[in-house]
Amino acid sequence: MYRERRAEHILVVDDDPRIRQMIIRYFEDEGFVVHGAADGAAMRKALAEHCVDLILLDLVLPNSEDGLALAREVRTSSDVPIVMLTGRDDVLDRIIGLEVGADDYIPKPFHLREVLARVRSILRRRRPAEAVPQESGQVMEFEGWKLEVSRRRLLNPQGEEVELTTGEFDMLSVMVRNGGRVLTREMLMDQTRGRQLEAFDRAIDAQIARLRKKIEADPAHPVLIRSVRGVGYIFTGDAPKSASLKA
The missing domain is CATH 1.10.10.10 (Winged helix-like DNA-binding domain superfamily/Winged helix DNA-binding domain)
Incomplete structure (x- = not known):
């Protein structure tokens, strides 16, 4: 029996209010439920209050809590997909991001369509297989x-x-x-x-x-x-x- 899938929830963690709101509006227009957070404290609050399907996490955040530290913290208790957003084109940062459990990374400046495509790809792979009899079980x-x-x-x-x-x-x-x-x-x-x-x-x-x-x-x-x-x-x-x- 077909059951309508609930809207997927995205958490955007970025201290730049302009970038954060731009991403939120774009993903809401695409049918997602989007929550925003400016720092680690707000991220923890959002994760406690909402069932989040994916986190878009900025690498550089204020108050001495960078994205890598927060990704490592999330990974201690959850396997929710994490996509790192970084303004630094540093291979070492990307490698460390993968080491702490990030699923993908996107350098700034980015095109919102690319972010959307990456997010949809990860979420699609996370869903149970649908209408694929040869692999359904x-x-x-x-x-x-x-x-x-x-x-x-x-x-x-x-x-x-x-x-x-x-x-x-x-x-x-x-x-x-x-x-x-x-x-x-x-x-x-x-x-x-x-x-x-x-x-x-x-x-x-x-x-x-x-x-x-x-x-x-x-x-x-x-x-x-x-x-x-x-x-x-x-x-x-x-x-x-x-x-x-x-x-």
Whole structure:
């Protein structure tokens, strides 16, 4: 039975009132419910009061709380997608953003249509699969773990859910589907982002490091996701078995 989807909620965290209001108005015109916050305190209040589907987070904020620190704080309790907005064209900042769990980053000045496209892409990947019978109940199993494709969730061998960010889920899905095959960093960037970014090695390495901390018994000595020196990575868990998810 078709059920109308609720409007998705976006939280815009930016200390510049002009930019904040511009983004809010644009996304409201596109059918989103948008909340604004000028700093970390206002962000925490908004997250406590609303069910937020995605955060647009400025990298530079006042009161000694920058976007990286706030992203790290959010990640301690939530896997809500985070898109970093930055006026600094610094590769190191972008890498650190990925390391703390940001799903994407957009340099200023930006075009609002691009921001909208990036946000919709991330939210689309977060939703359970709809009207796709061949994958609607797919589950991939490896070493006792279960990756539920349609529900976009990962269960450990004890049956407990392990929270993954959008980027981490997409990365693990690609790795498992290509088990036993060496994947270059460029291939991983292309398959997980669906568009060509600056595929600097450390961005992919940061995502893999975060994923290893969640699925490896000893992240310092990984056995599921192994490095291939000078090339990329290979998933070496047992051959994934597909099953149908029962309601």
